[in-house]
Amino acid sequence: xxxxxxxxxxxxxxxxxxxxxxxxxxxxxxxxxxxxxxxxxxxxxxxxxxxxxxxxxxxxxxxxxxxxxxxxxxxxxxxxxxxxxxxxxxxxxxxxxxxxxxxxxxxxxxxxxxxxxxxxxxxxxxxxxxxxxxxxxxxxxxxxxxxxxxxxxxxxxxxxxxxxxxxxxxxxxxxxxxxxxxxxxxxxxxxxxxxxxxxxxxxxxxxxxxxxxxxxxxxxxxxxxxxxxxxxxxxxxxxxxxxxxxxxxxxxxxxxxxxxxxxxxxxxxxxxxxxxxxxxxxxxxxxxxxxxxxxxxxxx
Ligand code: LAC
Numbered sequence: 001x002x003x004x005x006x007x008x009x010x011x012x013x014x015x016x017x018x019x020x021x022x023x024x025x026x027x028x029x030x031x032x033x034x035x036x037x038x039x040x041x042x043x044x045x046x047x048x049x050x051x052x053x054x055x056x057x058x059x060x061x062x063x064x065x066x067x068x069x070x071x072x073x074x075x076x077x078x079x080x081x082x083x084x085x086x087x088x089x090x091x092x093x094x095x096x097x098x099x100x101x102x103x104x105x106x107x108x109x110x111x112x113x114x115x116x117x118x119x120x121x122x123x124x125x126x127x128x129x130x131x132x133x134x135x136x137x138x139x140x141x142x143x144x145x146x147x148x149x150x151x152x153x154x155x156x157x158x159x160x161x162x163x164x165x166x167x168x169x170x171x172x173x174x175x176x177x178x179x180x181x182x183x184x185x186x187x188x189x190x191x192x193x194x195x196x197x198x199x200x201x202x203x204x205x206x207x208x209x210x211x212x213x214x215x216x217x218x219x220x221x222x223x224x225x226x227x228x229x230x231x232x233x234x235x236x237x238x239x240x241x242x243x244x245x246x247x248x249x250x251x252x253x254x255x256x257x258x259x260x261x262x263x264x265x266x267x268x269x270x271x272x273x274x275x276x277x278x279x280x281x282x283x284x285x286x287x288x289x290x291x292x293x294x295x296x297x298x299x300x
Contacts, residue, residue, distance in 0.1 A: 001066055004073060007035050008073065008075065011071070025054050026055040027056050028056070029057075031074075073114060073227075076090055084296055087296065090120060094123055121246070132270070133268065136269060137244060138227045140166075142219075147166070147182070157185070161184060168243050168262070176286050179201075234266065241262065242265065254287075261274070262276055
């Protein structure tokens with residue numbers, strides 16, 4: 001069973017993708033019970049005819065007890081300038097959720113989506129002491145898809161013509177798009193773009209969420225699909241290699257922080273941490289990103 005904590009735009013979009021693809025039974029958990037029940041009633045109509053999956057809504061955490069996967073999308077409020085604006089209330093929330101998950105389904109794989117993503121992923125893993133391979137923060141794969149989209153727009157090509165568009169580090173202003181790796185039609189982009197253009201694209205990737213905030217209130221489908229891809233990889237046991245936030249034990253020279261790095265995911269959760277080649281500037285930016293997240297953790 002897949003339990004989704006939070007029945008807002010993101011949680012319900014994830015539930016819809018899981019149910020309409022018959023991945024597994026889904027439980028929507030929400031503070032407001034009627035909201036969870038209402039969304040489950042609606043999404044029940046997206047269950048394919050020959051499918052055996054079901055979806056239920058509740059406000060009772062004890063119902064998550066036999067979850068294989070728990071997705072945390074809950075939010076205590078709106079942030080406008082920075083994803084860390086509501087960090088204090090989000091931390092209180094994640095600690096409560098951690099207690100419930102530790103009590104009801106300690107062997108589940110946990111996908112953190114709530115912001116500030118890297119801080120919450122780190123705090124959740126420390127609070128529960130679950131294996132770091134079972135606590136995955138979903139965001140850098142979303143940032144990477146934005147990087148790919150923005151490059152396809154700039155060069156007027158299909159997104160499929162952009163490969164190895166990877167963003168690592170904080171799901172925030174210090175995230176690091178890897179220009180040294182990305183290719184257009186198999187050609188390294190560094191031959192096609194100036195440093196000034198790199199800076200512009202980097203800023204656009206970092207601020208993508210603000211454009212969505214301005215145009216449609218907040219992101220929904222991108223983050224939902226990237227979370228669904230991880231859920232599918234776990235349930236189908238198909239290896240998926242993406243950047244995701246994980247608590248580091250020395251990889252990329254970092255400890256005591258969770259941030260987006262390349263990982264291989266399957267039924268076990270994080271199967272492997274991948275150390276890829278970065279140029280000197282990217283290494284430096286990644287260090288700054290790790291320290292930015294650590295500074296936020298220290299504020300708690
Ligand atoms: C965003 C949210 C998911 O980047 O943090 O849209």
